[in-house]
Amino acid sequence: xxxxxxxxxxxxxxxxxxxxxxxxxxxxxxxxxxxxxxxxxxxxxxxxxxxxxxxxxxxxxxxxxxxxxxxxxxxxxxxxxxxxxxxxxxxxxxxxxxxxxxxxxxxxxxxxxxxxxxxxxxxxxxx
Numbered sequence: 001x002x003x004x005x006x007x008x009x010x011x012x013x014x015x016x017x018x019x020x021x022x023x024x025x026x027x028x029x030x031x032x033x034x035x036x037x038x039x040x041x042x043x044x045x046x047x048x049x050x051x052x053x054x055x056x057x058x059x060x061x062x063x064x065x066x067x068x069x070x071x072x073x074x075x076x077x078x079x080x081x082x083x084x085x086x087x088x089x090x091x092x093x094x095x096x097x098x099x100x101x102x103x104x105x106x107x108x109x110x111x112x113x114x115x116x117x118x119x120x121x122x123x124x125x126x127x
Contacts, residue, residue, distance in 0.1 A: 030054035
């Protein structure tokens with residue numbers, strides 16, 4: 001009896017995942033994938049790294065800065081993805097965020113003013 005129940009549960013879960021994959025693959029034109037979220041050292045702010053993936057447009061990278069738990073964030077960096085990106089986000093303190101991005105990226109937006117009293121330093125990394 002327990003074996004049958006486990007098999008039924010696994011079948012339902014598997015069917016759900018296949019259905020979601022089919023829906024995303026064939027019916028959604030765009031979707032956003034959260035790559036990473038990093039909280040500031042004191043835990044009050046967070047930086048979010050997203051990829052917007054569309055069928056008809058190039059993949060776009062967006063980095064947001066805002067208060068933890070808030071629905072409002074400021075766009076601080078965006079770029080069209082040209083390769084498998086390796087963006088590094090590092091809090092050096094509660095008031096300083098470092099963004100290292102590969103030289104292949106051509107940013108479409110870089111915010112050069114403090115946000116929520118956080119200074120943002122951008123560093124293009126050359127190989």
